[in-house]
Amino acid sequence: MAIIEAWHKLMDILPFAWTHYVFMKNALLAILLITPLFAILGTMVVSNRMAFFTEVLGHSALTGIAIGVILGFHDPTIPMLLVAVVLAVAVNLLKDWTKASADTVLGVFFAFIIALGIVILSRQGGFVKYTNYLIGDILVVEPKQIAWFFLIGMVVLLYWYAAGNAIILASVNTSLARSRLINTFLIETSFTILLALVVIISVRLVGILIINSLLILPAAASRNISRSVYSYTILALVISIFSGVSGLIASYYWGTSSGATIVLFASVFYAISALIGRRLRV
Amino acid sequence: MRNTCEHCCTKIENLTVKFGGNIILDKVNLHVNCGEVIAVVGPNGAGKTSLLKTMMGELPYQGKIIFRVEGRVSKKPRIGYVPQKLQFDPASPVSVADLVASAISYHPVWTGVSRDLLVKVKNVLSLFSAEHLLKRRIGELSGGELQRLLLAIAMTPEPELLLLDEPASGVDVKGLSLFYRIVDDLRKKHDIAVILVTHDLVGVSNYADRVILLNRSVIAEGEPKDMLLNEKLVKAFGPMLWNISCLPVLTTKEKSKNGNH
Numbered sequence: 001m002a003i004i005e006a007w008h009k010l011m012d013i014l015p016f017a018w019t020h021y022v023f024m025k026n027a028l029l030a031i032l033l034i035t036p037l038f039a040i041l042g043t044m045v046v047s048n049r050m051a052f053f054t055e056v057l058g059h060s061a062l063t064g065i066a067i068g069v070i071l072g073f074h075d076p077t078i079p080m081l082l083v084a085v086v087l088a089v090a091v092n093l094l095k096d097w098t099k100a101s102a103d104t105v106l107g108v109f110f111a112f113i114i115a116l117g118i119v120i121l122s123r124q125g126g127f128v129k130y131t132n133y134l135i136g137d138i139l140v141v142e143p144k145q146i147a148w149f150f151l152i153g154m155v156v157l158l159y160w161y162a163a164g165n166a167i168i169l170a171s172v173n174t175s176l177a178r179s180r181l182i183n184t185f186l187i188e189t190s191f192t193i194l195l196a197l198v199v200i201i202s203v204r205l206v207g208i209l210i211i212n213s214l215l216i217l218p219a220a221a222s223r224n225i226s227r228s229v230y231s232y233t234i235l236a237l238v239i240s241i242f243s244g245v246s247g248l249i250a251s252y253y254w255g256t257s258s259g260a261t262i263v264l265f266a267s268v269f270y271a272i273s274a275l276i277g278r279r280l281r282v
Numbered sequence: 283m284r285n286t287c288e289h290c291c292t293k294i295e296n297l298t299v300k301f302g303g304n305i306i307l308d309k310v311n312l313h314v315n316c317g318e319v320i321a322v323v324g325p326n327g328a329g330k331t332s333l334l335k336t337m338m339g340e341l342p343y344q345g346k347i348i349f350r351v352e353g354r355v356s357k358k359p360r361i362g363y364v365p366q367k368l369q370f371d372p373a374s375p376v377s378v379a380d381l382v383a384s385a386i387s388y389h390p391v392w393t394g395v396s397r398d399l400l401v402k403v404k405n406v407l408s409l410f411s412a413e414h415l416l417k418r419r420i421g422e423l424s425g426g427e428l429q430r431l432l433l434a435i436a437m438t439p440e441p442e443l444l445l446l447d448e449p450a451s452g453v454d455v456k457g458l459s460l461f462y463r464i465v466d467d468l469r470k471k472h473d474i475a476v477i478l479v480t481h482d483l484v485g486v487s488n489y490a491d492r493v494i495l496l497n498r499s500v501i502a503e504g505e506p507k508d509m510l511l512n513e514k515l516v517k518a519f520g521p522m523l524w525n526i527s528c529l530p531v532l533t534t535k536e537k538s539k540n541g542n543h
Contacts, residue, residue, distance in 0.1 A: 040392075043392075047374060047376075049371070160390065161390050161393075162390075164390035164392050165383075165384035165390055166384075168376060168380065168384045168391065169381075171376075172368055172370050172374075172376065173365050175335065175340065175363060176363060176365050176368075176432070178339075178340060179338055179362065179436070180385060181358070223373060224373075226375035227375060227377060227417070227419055228376075228380055228395075229380040229392050230380075230391065230392060230393070230395070231375070232392075233392040233393075
């Protein structure tokens with residue numbers, strides 16, 4: 001908490017109107033912690049063609065909230081996490097057992113999980129109460145949550161350091177990875193659980209509807225112009241952090257939703273990189 | 283052909299693999315000695331790839347697979363594997379250096395490939411006429427270049443058994459003969475056992491010690507020159523065998539006539 005107070009003091013030095021508000025100071029710190037996480041995880045989500053999976057993961061938050069309501073949880077974070085982690089493991093198991101295309105398995109889960117969430121939450125017309133989860137609000141972030149982001153950020157970094165190479169090999173060919181004694185099921189499952197964690201703890205801030213774009217866009221933009229894993233990662237980080245900070249500041253001046261504004265900035269980066277990439281590769 | 287198994291070999295006895303009620307492999311017996319190149323041929327769906335995957339421990343099976351390394355039975359031998367096709371996105375940013383480095387080193391490549399590691403990667407690639415590919419993205423490689431890259435990875439560290447799945451598919455004739463020559467060289471220098479699944483019977487006949495016709499079980503087995511005339515092989519493939527067998531020869535002549543590679 002002392003670090004957060006120091007951060008607040010540091011922000012006071014800046015000569016901008018928006019840096020005087022505590023909620024903006026916290027929001028900026030949260031953005032600086034979340035966006036690198038999303039960028040790093042996003043690189044592998046895009047490489048492993050898991051964009052649909054993370055979309056389902058984001059939407060599973062609805063069911064998590066619903067189950068939280070039924071069980072009488074005041075804060076739905078824990079049921080949300082449980083639903084997302086169970087979903088992540090179930091999808092991996094089903095993929096392994098049925099050998100069905102991931103698309104089909106996910107399509108089934110997607111329909112079921114959203115329907116279940118909406119049915120429970122819409123009882124007696126109560127769904128409106130939960131719409132803030134759909135759009136998200138980064139300005140409500142609290143110091144305690146920021147501490148969580150920091151902790152999970154460290155976990156992701158350690159995981160990425162230890163398992164990054166295995167994930168790359170598995171993304172190119174699972175049999176190739178297995179021939180090098182990599183347990184691909186363990187790698188894929190642990191990666192999806194980590195994704196579930198990061199998506200769920202940020203979904204209240206970014207919003208169910210757009211959380212996936214934040215994961216996909218920086219990596220997809222970086223992919224257009226990268227020629228190595230290193231440049232892919234670094235560019236995704238830069239694009240993610242830059243979109244995050246500029247989107248947050250723009251949303252303050254425009255009076256718009258921060259999450260959606262950040263996604264718009266990232267989309268612009270994607271468009272630019274697609275154009276540059278076309279020139280580089282044609 | 284050596285039949286003893288004193289020093290190192292792979293023995294497959296009564297191997298049966300079932301999947302979803304279908305019998306994929308039925309009582310397969312196979313014996314591979316070190317330094318031997320075995321070509322496995324057979325129609326599509328004959329269980330050739332499943333045989334390799336079972337040997338790698340990916341599919342549950344009945345029967346025995348015994349690996350003997352340096353005179354002792356080994357449960358987990360080092361297996362080098364070159365997959366048939368890679369289903370990666372051609373736009374993938376992964377470079378040749380990234381792929382090799384991530385396979386041979388624990389240092390995470392997303393933090394960059396250090397100079398020392400790059401030298402190691404270059405050395406590995408140079409043994410397979412692939413050092414010039416270092417900075418290329420894997421999506422930019424031709425079929426033959428990709429095969430050599432995968433072979434370089436499969437050979438580092440040196441395996442006890444090398445499994446090659448359809449190295450001929452998607453590779454031009456020049457690339458293919460370079461690939462066979464490298465494999466032949468490896469077998470001679472390092473005395474490793476090679477199992478090669480292929481459709482290109484004529485192409486491998488100069489390099490393989492034995493050819494095995496597989497269609498769920500071993501239908502016929504023998505030296506390449508005999509197998510080319512084997513009745514069962516002709517029956518199994520039908521008249522297609524001769525088309526497949528003659529194709530690479532014709533293509534070589536035609537292409538050299540046209541001055542292409």
